[in-house]
Amino acid sequence: MCAHVLVAEDDEMQAELIRRSLLAEGHTATVVHDGRAALDAARRLRPDLVVLDLMLPVIDGFGVCRVLRQDDDIPVLMLTARTAEDDVLLGLELGADDYMTKPYSPRELMARIRTVLRRSGRAVADRREDPVVRAGGVTVDPVRHEVRCEGALVECTPAEFEILLAMAGEPERVFSRRQLLEVTRGTDRASTERAVDVHVMNLRRKIETDPRRPTRLLTVFGVGYKLSGGRG
Numbered sequence: 001m002c003a004h005v006l007v008a009e010d011d012e013m014q015a016e017l018i019r020r021s022l023l024a025e026g027h028t029a030t031v032v033h034d035g036r037a038a039l040d041a042a043r044r045l046r047p048d049l050v051v052l053d054l055m056l057p058v059i060d061g062f063g064v065c066r067v068l069r070q071d072d073d074i075p076v077l078m079l080t081a082r083t084a085e086d087d088v089l090l091g092l093e094l095g096a097d098d099y100m101t102k103p104y105s106p107r108e109l110m111a112r113i114r115t116v117l118r119r120s121g122r123a124v125a126d127r128r129e130d131p132v133v134r135a136g137g138v139t140v141d142p143v144r145h146e147v148r149c150e151g152a153l154v155e156c157t158p159a160e161f162e163i164l165l166a167m168a169g170e171p172e173r174v175f176s177r178r179q180l181l182e183v184t185r186g187t188d189r190a191s192t193e194r195a196v197d198v199h200v201m202n203l204r205r206k207i208e209t210d211p212r213r214p215t216r217l218l219t220v221f222g223v224g225y226k227l228s229g230g231r232g
Contacts, residue, residue: 003048003117004131004142007031008038008064009079010056018051021106022113028143035059037182039067042074044169045142046131049117051109052096054080062094069095075120077112079104135171136216136229138207140164149207156206159184160199167217167227176224200225 005027009015015031022029030045032038035056042050050068054061065076078099092099097116100109132141139148140161147154147164156164166183167175175183177193184199200219204211218228 002026002028002143003113004028004030004045005113006038006041006045006047006050008033008035008050008056008061009053010034011053017106018109021110025110025113027113028145030142033057035061035064038064040182042068043071044166046072047074049075049077049113049120051077051079051113054078062090065094065096075116077116133165133168135168135227138164138168138216138227138229140168154206156203157199159195160203160206163196163199164203164227167225171227171229174220174223174226180225 005022007015007018007022007029009018009031010033012033015033019029019031030041030047032041033056036058038050038052038056039059041047050064052061052064056064059067061078061080065078068074068076075097076095078096079102080099081102097120098112100112131143132139134140137150141147142165145161147156147161162183163180166180167173177196180196180199181193184196200217201211204214204217207216208214216228218226220226
């Protein structure tokens with residue numbers, strides 16, 4: 001069973017361990033480090049499962065789970081260092097499908113993930129739909145982690161991929177540098193708003209016929225960037 005799993009964990013070492021374990025199981029993974037980024041990624045990517053730490057900054061895991069349950073039926077596996085029964089019960093009442101208390105073994109976590117995916121049937125159902133997003137001649141496949149421009153394969157860094165995935169999912173939407181910075185947080189924690197400009201410049205070299213006169217990845221002066229061309 002192959003699934004796309006969103007990992008919301010503020011401990012970067014722990015998040016990386018989970019990501020590697022998921023990849024070893026044949027899954028794909030997106031990692032974020034705060035609650036707001038988790039909600040943004042869940043809405044944008046519609047993952048098969050969210051692995052959700054309770055002690056997230058900005059919006060805690062309880063708040064994230066509450067909003068997820070209002071928006072969608074994405075399965076949620078909560079991670080908590082709290083052992084108080086009330087905390088566990090609250091998580092389950094908010095709609096979490098399962099929970100694990102820290103510390104835990106990666107093997108046990110992967111077994112729980114398999115159980116939740118099997119029980120929900122989410123991975124099988126979603127794979128019948130086309131997860132690929134397309135805009136302005138650019139195709140972004142989050143399952144294969146692949147970008148194509150007019151059919152030709154484009155090699156992208158992880159941060160560049162996340163930027164294109166977000167923008168292709170909402171063509172003609174203007175993204176501020178800060179919004180694009182949040183998109184890359186799971187792949188490039190050291191990034192800055194100035195680094196976003198560099199990512200965009202590099203992407204133009206890869207997807208534009210003439211990077212000096214872009215027709216796809218456009219600057220909206222004083223605001224940010226957008227991917228032009230519409231869906232399809």
